[in-house]
Amino acid sequence: MTPVIVLFSILALALILIAAAGFRVVRPFEKGLIEFLGRYEKTVDSGLRWIMPFIKRLTKVDMREQVVDVPPQEVITKDNVVVTVDAVIYYEATDPVKLQYNVGNFILAVTKLAQTNLRNVVGDLDLDSALTSREVINAKLRQILDDATDKWGVRVVRVEIQRIEPPVDVTDAMHRQMKAERDRRAAVTEAEGQKRAAILKAEGVKESRVLEAEGQAEAIRRVADAEKYQKLTVAEGEGQAIERVFGAIHTGDPTPDLIAIRYLEALEQIADGTATKIFLPLDTAGVLGSVAAIGEMWKESTDGQVGS
Numbered sequence: 443m444t445p446v447i448v449l450f451s452i453l454a455l456a457l458i459l460i461a462a463a464g465f466r467v468v469r470p471f472e473k474g475l476i477e478f479l480g481r482y483e484k485t486v487d488s489g490l491r492w493i494m495p496f497i498k499r500l501t502k503v504d505m506r507e508q509v510v511d512v513p514p515q516e517v518i519t520k521d522n523v524v525v526t527v528d529a530v531i532y533y534e535a536t537d538p539v540k541l542q543y544n545v546g547n548f549i550l551a552v553t554k555l556a557q558t559n560l561r562n563v564v565g566d567l568d569l570d571s572a573l574t575s576r577e578v579i580n581a582k583l584r585q586i587l588d589d590a591t592d593k594w595g596v597r598v599v600r601v602e603i604q605r606i607e608p609p610v611d612v613t614d615a616m617h618r619q620m621k622a623e624r625d626r627r628a629a630v631t632e633a634e635g636q637k638r639a640a641i642l643k644a645e646g647v648k649e650s651r652v653l654e655a656e657g658q659a660e661a662i663r664r665v666a667d668a669e670k671y672q673k674l675t676v677a678e679g680e681g682q683a684i685e686r687v688f689g690a691i692h693t694g695d696p697t698p699d700l701i702a703i704r705y706l707e708a709l710e711q712i713a714d715g716t717a718t719k720i721f722l723p724l725d726t727a728g729v730l731g732s733v734a735a736i737g738e739m740w741k742e743s744t745d746g747q748v749g750s
Contacts, residue, residue: 529603
């Protein structure tokens with residue numbers, strides 16, 4: 443009986459170990475594909491799963507976003523310049539069944555597909571466009587890869603061109619061209635600045651001269667107005683004085699006044715501007731008195747006009 447018990451114990455232990463080997467853990471970012479005798483049976487989510495050992499098989503598929511590095515390769519552009527291009531592809535699995543059964547080596551397949559289409563996309567552009575149109579290249583390449591990998595149960599999230607490197611001689615020529623262009627822009631900017639400064643200076647001088655001329659004209663006009671006002675005032679005063687003298691003559695005794703005026707006119711003709719001595723008659727007291735009276739009246743009239 444002892445050997446039989448030992449045999450059954452060994453068989454029971456073996457069955458327990460085999461049953462325990464059927465427990466599998468599917469992690470949260472994975473999907474489990476169960477095959478029954480080599481045929482696909484179903485897809486299970488994350489958690490603890492038990493499959494019948496030797497009869498069923500569980501294959502795990504990672505559903506996270508993955509990265510594929512496309513190795514550098516030489517590409518000829520449209521203008522026959524050889525450039526070195528490499529890229530990075532980001533993808534995620536959408537159908538674990540297609541990813542498992544429709545492609546044997548997805549990493550190798552998508553790498554070769556990316557290299558081929560990268561040559562096509564970059565080859566349709568000249569060097570300048572290729573260097574400045576990375577976003578366009580990324581978008582075109584992503585669309586091509588996404589359409590091609592759809593039957594593999596994969597979605598290409600994005601494609602990033604890491605570098606587009608021209609030959610050394612082309613790079614040196616580009617640097618010289620860029621420096622020459624910057625020197626030209628600097629010279630143009632400096633010339634435009636000098637031109638603008640000269641224009642502003644000329645406009646300032648012009649405005650200054652115009653303002654100065656306007657100031658001088660205004661000053662001359664004001665001086666002329668003042669002189670005109672002065673002459674008008676003096677003329678009005680003289681006119682009023684003459685009127686007052688004339689009135690005084692005609693309102694009083696005209697005989698001595700007329701004699702005095704005639705006497706003064708005669709003296710002017712006698713002197714004639716060249717005489718140095720004048721002989722007056724003896725009876726001149728009355729005439730001189732009238733002249734003095736007329737002079738006082740003239741002075742009062744003039745002083746009153748000027749004071750007003």
